[in-house]
Amino acid sequence: MDKKYPMIPLTAESIFATGKGGNKDSQSIVKLLLNHLHIGIHNYINLFAPDIIVIGGGIAKGIMPYIGTLTTTSYLKPFKNYSVEIAISELQENAGILGGAALTQL
DSSP: OOSSSOOOOOOHHHHHHHHHTTOHHHHHHHHHHHHHHHHHHHHHHHHHOOSEEEEOSTTHHHHGGGHHHHHHSOOOOSSTTOOOEEEEOTTGGGHHHHHHHHHHTO
16 A cells, blocks of 8 residues: 555545645546546537537536636537537536436426
8 A cells, every 4th residue: 555645435536636636646547537528528519519518427526627628628610610618517416416306306
């Protein structure tokens, strides 16, 4: 066990936190996540040309400091003068449970 980085539960929150603390493995995972997320957003934009993409769920809180990385990266433009906004959900990790609860009210 690494004395500098003791065993902690492996969650998105802990990976982002240890990455900020300098853990090289966590930083590598975050970099890979951002790369895959960029590719996914890029593909989604080219298929659907949305005005806004909202990121929610368990990674919403941890990805906030990196949102600039996703928004400043250039994406292909499906049509002239196209732009997209990338935002973090105000509900963050509660989006899924609240959405599920809303469906039971129908």
